[in-house]
Amino acid sequence: MTAALEVRDLHFGYGQGSEALRGISFRVEPGECVGLIGPNGAGKSTLLLHLNGLLPERWDGQPPAVFIDGEPVTEKNLPGVRRKVGLLFHDPTDQIFCPTVFEDVAFGPRQLGLNQWQVQQRVSKVLAQVELTGFEQRAAHQLSSGEQRRVCLAGVLACEPSILALDEPTHSLDPHGRWQIKALLGRMKLTRLIATHDLELAVQLCTRVIVLDGGQVVAEGPPAEVLSDEPLMLAHRLEKPHILAHRHPHG
Numbered sequence: 619m620t621a622a623l624e625v626r627d628l629h630f631g632y633g634q635g636s637e638a639l640r641g642i643s644f645r646v647e648p649g650e651c652v653g654l655i656g657p658n659g660a661g662k663s664t665l666l667l668h669l670n671g672l673l674p675e676r677w678d679g680q681p682p683a684v685f686i687d688g689e690p691v692t693e694k695n696l697p698g699v700r701r702k703v704g705l706l707f708h709d710p711t712d713q714i715f716c717p718t719v720f721e722d723v724a725f726g727p728r729q730l731g732l733n734q735w736q737v738q739q740r741v742s743k744v745l746a747q748v749e750l751t752g753f754e755q756r757a758a759h760q761l762s763s764g765e766q767r768r769v770c771l772a773g774v775l776a777c778e779p780s781i782l783a784l785d786e787p788t789h790s791l792d793p794h795g796r797w798q799i800k801a802l803l804g805r806m807k808l809t810r811l812i813a814t815h816d817l818e819l820a821v822q823l824c825t826r827v828i829v830l831d832g833g834q835v836v837a838e839g840p841p842a843e844v845l846s847d848e849p850l851m852l853a854h855r856l857e858k859p860h861i862l863a864h865r866h867p868h869g
């Protein structure tokens with residue numbers, strides 16, 4: 619079966635000597651929900667940006683290393699890739715740029731060439747999905763962090779991607795905000811790759827986790843197994859989540 623997403627020996631440096639990604643390889647199958655975990659600076663955000671072709675400096679003469687539904691992410695394939703991969707940025711203020719919630723969520727569907735009626739349908743549908751019906755005319759920058767995060771998610775979902783790449787979707791949210799995002803992501807059937815420090819989320823939502831450190835994959839497996847391996851967690855500046863307190867690896 620063709621992987622929804624495949625990364626093969628991906629290397630990337632920002633140009634100051636050290637490499638941010640040092641030979642990353644993994645696959646994500648259609649419909650899987652995979653957690654991408656690792657300490658600060660591991661390369662999680664850099665990896666997610668590659669899924670959407672947002673770091674084009676990599677293309678100079680190097681063979682493609684990222685494949686979406688078997689198609690390489692290259693300059694030529696970018697429009698198709700960006701249609702398929704919905705990327706939720708780390709910081710909502712990098713994603714929200716229209717004055718109202720409606721305008722912001724409508725931006726993607728309009729870019730896709732949908733007519734006004736279709737755009738309205740899409741916006742209503744995704745706002746309902748993220749529980750923001752009635753927020754259409756609100757100023758996006760005046761919303762709470764949780765609401766802003768959900769506006770961003772609505773904007774991504776409005777383009778009907780087949781893969782969601784999420785960069786720390788619950789960071790800086792209060793417990794209720796985290797719960798809302800988790801419930802939302804848990805209801806989806808889309809292929810999801812979630813970079814997160816929220817290890818509870820990884821246990822609750824993900825079928826598999828990939829541990830990244832120093833730009834390399836250092837472990838991969840079922841969340842309960844990987845995250846209850848205390849020496850592994852400690853070695854990579856992570857910790858066994860409380861919900862696994864009584865679990866032992868492999869047991």
Ligand code: ADP
Pocket residue numbers: 632638656657658659660661662663664665
């Ligand atoms: P993570 O998301 O896991 O915290 P990042 O992908 O943000 O990790 O960072 C990986 C490495 O790349 C770090 O060493 C970081 O300092 C570096 N880096 C990230 N963004 C930039 C940038 N825009 N310019 C230069 N270096 C960067």
Ligand code: MG
Pocket residue numbers: 662663664708785
């Ligand atoms: Mg990051």
